[in-house]
Amino acid sequence: MLYDKKIQEIIRQWKQECGITHTILFRYTGNVLKICTDKPGIMIGFHGSTVYKYTEIFKSYDKNFEKIEFIETNGIA
Numbered sequence: 001m002l003y004d005k006k007i008q009e010i011i012r013q014w015k016q017e018c019g020i021t022h023t024i025l026f027r028y029t030g031n032v033l034k035i036c037t038d039k040p041g042i043m044i045g046f047h048g049s050t051v052y053k054y055t056e057i058f059k060s061y062d063k064n065f066e067k068i069e070f071i072e073t074n075g076i077a
Contacts (some may be wrong), residue, residue, distance in 0.1 A: 002028055002062045010061075011035070014054050018042050031066040033058065040070035 007028055015024065020043070025036040037043060044051045051068055058065045 002033075002058065002065065004028075006061060007033070007058075010054065010057055014043065014050070018045070018050065031062070031064045032069055033065070033067075034069045034071055036071045036073050038073045040072050043070065 007026060011024060011026060015021070020037075020039065022038070027034045035043065045053075055065075055068055058068070
């Protein structure tokens with residue numbers, strides 16, 4: 001099972017890899033991680049390569065993990 005601290009560590013690493021400095025909100029419910037950001041394309045990566053990489057990382061910590069969903073914000077979050 002994934003816990004908030006571990007999710008925060010992984011998202012922090014993901015943000016550093018993508019060069020994102022702003023705050024990202026997330027919610028983990030029902031084996032789905034929902035990420036709220038104003039730049040989801042940067043986190044998804046070229047042809048989804050980055051999101052696939054981090055999906056596998058999350059699956060390594062929780063075998064029931066299903067997917068990552070993005071919710072685009074207007075930059076106020």
